[in-house]
Amino acid sequence: MLTGLISPFRRTSGMARWILVSGLFITGVFIAFALFAPWIAPYDFNQQTVDGVKFDKMAPPDGDHWFGTNDQFYDVLSRVIWGARTAVEVVALSVMFSVVIGVPLGLLSGFVGGWVDRVLVFLMDSLYAMPSLLLAIVFSFLLRGPLGGGIIAAALSLTAIYIPQYYRVVRNTTVSAREATYVEAARAIGAKNGTIMGRYLFGNVIQSVPVIGTLNAADAIGTLAALGFLGLGIQPNEASEWGYDLSRALDDAAAGIWWTTVFPGMAIVLLVTGLTLVGEGLNETVNPALRKRRLRPVQLPPHEPSTYLAEKDDTRFAVGDRETVEKRDER
Amino acid sequence: MSAGSGSLPRYILQRLLLIIPMMWVLITVVFILLRVAPGDPVSAAVGGKLDEEALDQRRAALGLDRPLYVQYLEYLGNVVRLNFGETISDNRPIINIIRDNGGATLTLTLGAFLFALLIGIPLGLYAGRRRDTASDVSIRIFGVITYAAPIFWTGLLLVILVAPTGWPTFDIASPITKFEVEPVTRIILVDAMIAGNWDAVIDILQHHVLPCFTLGLLLAGVFIRLVRVNILQTLKDDYVEAARARGIAERHVIRRHAFRNALVPVITVIGLQVALTMSGAILTEKTFNWPGLGTQLVDYLTARDYAAVQGIVTFIAIVVVITSVLVDVLNAVIDPRVRY
Numbered sequence A: 001m002l003t004g005l006i007s008p009f010r011r012t013s014g015m016a017r018w019i020l021v022s023g024l025f026i027t028g029v030f031i032a033f034a035l036f037a038p039w040i041a042p043y044d045f046n047q048q049t050v051d052g053v054k055f056d057k058m059a060p061p062d063g064d065h066w067f068g069t070n071d072q073f074y075d076v077l078s079r080v081i082w083g084a085r086t087a088v089e090v091v092a093l094s095v096m097f098s099v100v101i102g103v104p105l106g107l108l109s110g111f112v113g114g115w116v117d118r119v120l121v122f123l124m125d126s127l128y129a130m131p132s133l134l135l136a137i138v139f140s141f142l143l144r145g146p147l148g149g150g151i152i153a154a155a156l157s158l159t160a161i162y163i164p165q166y167y168r169v170v171r172n173t174t175v176s177a178r179e180a181t182y183v184e185a186a187r188a189i190g191a192k193n194g195t196i197m198g199r200y201l202f203g204n205v206i207q208s209v210p211v212i213g214t215l216n217a218a219d220a221i222g223t224l225a226a227l228g229f230l231g232l233g234i235q236p237n238e239a240s241e242w243g244y245d246l247s248r249a250l251d252d253a254a255a256g257i258w259w260t261t262v263f264p265g266m267a268i269v270l271l272v273t274g275l276t277l278v279g280e281g282l283n284e285t286v287n288p289a290l291r292k293r294r295l296r297p298v299q300l301p302p303h304e305p306s307t308y309l310a311e312k313d314d315t316r317f318a319v320g321d322r323e324t325v326e327k328r329d330e331r
Numbered sequence B: 001m002s003a004g005s006g007s008l009p010r011y012i013l014q015r016l017l018l019i020i021p022m023m024w025v026l027i028t029v030v031f032i033l034l035r036v037a038p039g040d041p042v043s044a045a046v047g048g049k050l051d052e053e054a055l056d057q058r059r060a061a062l063g064l065d066r067p068l069y070v071q072y073l074e075y076l077g078n079v080v081r082l083n084f085g086e087t088i089s090d091n092r093p094i095i096n097i098i099r100d101n102g103g104a105t106l107t108l109t110l111g112a113f114l115f116a117l118l119i120g121i122p123l124g125l126y127a128g129r130r131r132d133t134a135s136d137v138s139i140r141i142f143g144v145i146t147y148a149a150p151i152f153w154t155g156l157l158l159v160i161l162v163a164p165t166g167w168p169t170f171d172i173a174s175p176i177t178k179f180e181v182e183p184v185t186r187i188i189l190v191d192a193m194i195a196g197n198w199d200a201v202i203d204i205l206q207h208h209v210l211p212c213f214t215l216g217l218l219l220a221g222v223f224i225r226l227v228r229v230n231i232l233q234t235l236k237d238d239y240v241e242a243a244r245a246r247g248i249a250e251r252h253v254i255r256r257h258a259f260r261n262a263l264v265p266v267i268t269v270i271g272l273q274v275a276l277t278m279s280g281a282i283l284t285e286k287t288f289n290w291p292g293l294g295t296q297l298v299d300y301l302t303a304r305d306y307a308a309v310q311g312i313v314t315f316i317a318i319v320v321v322i323t324s325v326l327v328d329v330l331n332a333v334i335d336p337r338v339r340y
Helices: A002-011 A014-040 A076-112 A114-129 A132-147 A151-178 A181-188 A193-229 A242-248 A259-286 A306-311 A315-330 B002-036 B041-046 B052-062 B068-080 B094-129 B134-148 B151-165 B175-180 B188-194 B198-235 B238-245 B250-287 B293-302 B306-334
Strands: none
Touching: A014 A076, A014 A259, A076 A114, A076 A151, A076 A193, A076 A242, A076 A259, A114 A151, A114 B002, A114 B306, A132 A151, A132 A193, A132 B002, A132 B250, A132 B293, A132 B306, A151 A193, A181 A193, A193 A242, A193 A259, A193 B250, A242 A259, A242 B151, A259 B134, A259 B151, B002 B068, B002 B306, B041 B052, B041 B306, B094 B134, B094 B188, B094 B198, B094 B250, B094 B293, B094 B306, B134 B198, B151 B198, B151 B250, B175 B188, B175 B198, B188 B198, B198 B250, B238 B250, B250 B293, B250 B306, B293 B306
């Protein structure tokens, strides 16, 4: 299991590895924030007092509040750290939901073909043509009623945007894999359609999912913040959310209060960059077209004097061998 | 040549005809989501203010008591005639919202594209020419960060930086300009020009700088990446090699032969970025208190006005689909390779 996880990492080299490592490091820090927020953050995300004394309103950064306080008397550093928990929870859920819905849909559509496929492709393409934020806005607007403004509602709104992407990739891979020899072989030994999809195709089409998943996660962080900024995301009493904090900072910015803007935004940029780096790094290791493998130095057979060849009967073989070596070298 | 140009009208026709089913699907999806799913829009928007009888009257007046398929067919027919319905909360025809606020969104996005091209293309070309140098790496990092940064954060940072200088940081014009300029086209910049009020024009342009630059930065990141990759590819092409072999100076090879071809895909990408631009515009408008469609949408979202949200969302989706297809067509006219 562990070797399976690190094997793509070991295949990387140079730039790709550097990208992957720095991405994993940044993402890891934020996941640590998310997991251990109660221990790392100095205060609660909705804490306004300590020992009965109220925090200052919009106080600049100092020893007690490293990132200052905001207009609701909250500690900005604590809200940034707690915000990581919200972001990680929402994004992990939304990636999970969209994989669980998008992948089987794409598999089915690509495998069955016919009108089911055509209708689904058309529907998904139309959804994909919509501005993604608009789609997320509509869904969070709708889900607000039945689900409230919590983590699940936010995750589902993001899911709606990303399903078409998994669907597309999986469907296209399935279409090209459907006619492959191994599928034909499976069919020949009498495998049912369900088995072919579940056992044979699934393993092959699933490979690109981690890359899309990480890149979507990066995008989802931004979209979640955008929803929060528009007042449609997580409700402020439920959890701390970076986008919401930035919408509160709108009035501060022109007044020269920079700390309520700079820190939550920096958290978003760092996490998005980290996830993008992981995605790009994975892409370069998983996608053979992009992979730069260090070529093994080609060992030419020692150049024998011609007398040696003349003595042997099998000259043709020796010459032929030499040619193949040279060709490989050129490549 | 002959085969390519012969198929052009057909290609254009095909693309244009595709608009119709795409729009139909979008309108239907928006209808299903916003009219069928939520239950009762009237009590959501004005519930609590009116008693049950009055609510029933409002429902009847809006036609919400009829079967859904009748409402659906009527909505389709109305949208075809550019009638997007009326808001529930303040009885405003949505086409008036589009007329009054669409202009601000239009000038915002056009200005943003201008900035994006002015920033993205030169930086992309420069980075591509000096591949793997320090300037290439820093330009690429700049591109990544402008893309990773939420647009409202970039906007807020610019406000923090610019506000002390007194440069306008919100709204489309100062109150005096708004009062002076008579609405004709309802695109305030054009109206000020028609009136020949150049002080107002300058004031409006000044207000445009920060929001357009902010939205432009987001798109510039996309252009930098694209142009850089293209110039790298083009510089490796045979015809560039041929030009070099003919003894043409390197500077000339790059300017006359490589750059031009590296820029063709930019048009395609503009088509693909229309959706991203609209998403960005909604956020930019909220950041700079810009009186555009995005701000209206957010206001009606807060008011829980389903009819208004449905109308505005439908309109934005239609604009995105039509613009994307038009850019596709334009692209086919310019670049014969696209048609195949």
